[in-house]
Amino acid sequence: MVVLIGGEKGGTGKTTIATNLAAMRVINGHDVLLVDTDKQGSASAWSDIRDKNNISTRVSNVQKFGSNLGADVKDFKNRYEDIIIDAGGKDSVELRAAMTIADLMYVPVQASQFDIWTLSIINDLISQAKVFNPKLTPYILINRATTNPLVNEVEEAKSVLQDFDHLKLSDLLLKERISYRKAAKGGLSVIELEKADIKAITEITTLYNEVFNAK
Ligand SMILES: Nc1ncnc2c1ncn2[C@@H]1O[C@H](COP(=O)(O)OP(=O)(O)OP(=O)(O)O)[C@@H](O)[C@H]1O
Numbered sequence: 001m002v003v004l005i006g007g008e009k010g011g012t013g014k015t016t017i018a019t020n021l022a023a024m025r026v027i028n029g030h031d032v033l034l035v036d037t038d039k040q041g042s043a044s045a046w047s048d049i050r051d052k053n054n055i056s057t058r059v060s061n062v063q064k065f066g067s068n069l070g071a072d073v074k075d076f077k078n079r080y081e082d083i084i085i086d087a088g089g090k091d092s093v094e095l096r097a098a099m100t101i102a103d104l105m106y107v108p109v110q111a112s113q114f115d116i117w118t119l120s121i122i123n124d125l126i127s128q129a130k131v132f133n134p135k136l137t138p139y140i141l142i143n144r145a146t147t148n149p150l151v152n153e154v155e156e157a158k159s160v161l162q163d164f165d166h167l168k169l170s171d172l173l174l175k176e177r178i179s180y181r182k183a184a185k186g187g188l189s190v191i192e193l194e195k196a197d198i199k200a201i202t203e204i205t206t207l208y209n210e211v212f213n214a215k
């Protein structure tokens with residue numbers, strides 16, 4: 001399966017989500033390639049730290065740029081069970097190319113940044129990609145949601161999304177958890193931290209199960 005984590009806004013958690021899913025998929029015994037299409041190279045840097053720290057569950061990764069990405073991913077599909085693409089935080093040829101080949105796409109958005117302008121750009125990109133790739137299933141995923149139980153960001157987000165024909169909100173959300181930053185520093189996923197953050201683990205596992213349709 002080809003899973004794309006993308007969106008045109010920066011800093012929404014794309015690399016965090018892509019790297020966590022990749023590590024979890026490898027730990028669960030699957031053959032995974034993490035494709036980094038962002039010139040910042042954060043996903044590749046994460047993978048390098050993982051190697052330097054001798055984590056035995058290696059996450060293979062490759063950096064790919066340019067409009068040939070679609071052809072490259074087609075080729076990778078013959079060699080890997082799953083491909084997870086981290087497409088950088090802007091509207092790029094890589095993001096558009098990845099959208100023509102992905103099965104699933106998650107667009108992380110911070111609930112506080114749920115603005116009509118950003119969403120209409122994503123909605124337009126998806127509608128264009130679907131012409132070439134009708135099987136593309138996109139979800140908006142709320143990331144870094146507040147842990148304050150009094151603020152109902154999800155209901156607000158749902159009402160904004162009603163106006164867009166291609167945008168569906170994932171049923172789950174990831175809350176603001178410091179563990180993501182701690183894990184990233186060591187080239188880990190949150191499920192591998194020595195001091196287990198049960199809430200973060202539960203949330204990311206729910207996402208993993210949704211993405212890979214795991215039980
Ligand atoms: N759920 C979360 N809780 C706490 N911190 C988070 C969470 N998700 C992401 N972060 C932190 O937010 C910062 C930005 O995340 P990340 O680098 O994954 O975003 P990005 O979308 O890949 O950014 P870019 O567009 O620059 O590639 C990082 O410091 C990351 O650790």
Ligand SMILES: [Mg+2]
Nearest residue numbers: 014015038042
């Ligand atoms: Mg990134």
